[in-house]
Amino acid sequence: MPSLGQALSEGRLRLSRAGIDTALFDAxxxxxxxxxxxxxxxxxxxxxxxxPEAAARFEALLVRREGREPMSHILGRRGFWTLDLAVTADTLDPRPDTETLVEAVLAVLPNRKRPLRLLDFGTGSGCILLALLSELPAAIGLGIDASPAALAVATANAETNGLAPRAQFRLGDWGQGIGGRFDVIVSNPPYIPEAEIDGLAPEVARFEPRSALSGGADGLECYRRLIPDIARLLVPGGVTAVEVGQGQAGAVAALMTAAGLRLEMLRCDLGGIERCVVAFAPES
Known part of the structure; x- marks a missing residue:
């Protein structure tokens, strides 16, 4: 019967041999x-x-991680902002970089207690919408996604985190069929150029939903479709924030300006990469 220390050492070694940089942490x-x-x-x-029973389970999980399955899929959850979220193969793995978008929105809201209406395009696990609702106690939110399976995950996450009364999720294709106006519109759309996906880390290329990754030939296809809907659906003076890939901030900012939105800022993630574009709708 191995000790915990021996199992940890063996696990670290095997994961390291599999090319995993976080081998010790994951083990x-x-x-x-x-x-x-x-x-x-x-x-x-x-x-x-x-x-013995724990050793057998550890071996089974270790084999999955050696195959480069993401830790969030193996454990079935991921911490994001202050929330504990369920994650499946039907959703993107919520990443710390995406918390940059949450921070950017909160930074430009002068009164977090206002009864705001939020809209999240491509909501996936619901991570962005639910993080914002957790900080905006009088807000309500709508999350849109093209995947029924992803919407089921988002709905469950809202329930688990006590946010279901203020969160609604709906099947949709970007802004088609959506009426009304919103104070805050956010999105982390697919933005990886299609030809680059297979060269990404195996955890992403092999296990995350391709439809949530591919931004077309140049990575900007979804922004071209999405930004006109954002401009149409924002209230006067409303704010939008979208996540972007490395090197895309300028192009996305130009699309927002062309749609009549006023650029506010480009916000960098912890790695210094311009990760979020923030803009406002005209006041009138």
């Missing part, structure tokens, strides 16, 4: 999952035996 999380321990306790209790 620790997998051991925490099968033992019920908090991740920091795994190493601290390294001399304790790993029970």
């Amino acid at each position: 620790r999380l997998l051991l925490a999952e099968v033992t019920g321990l908090a991740a920091p306790m795994v190493a601290l209790r390294g001399s304790e035996d790993l029970p």
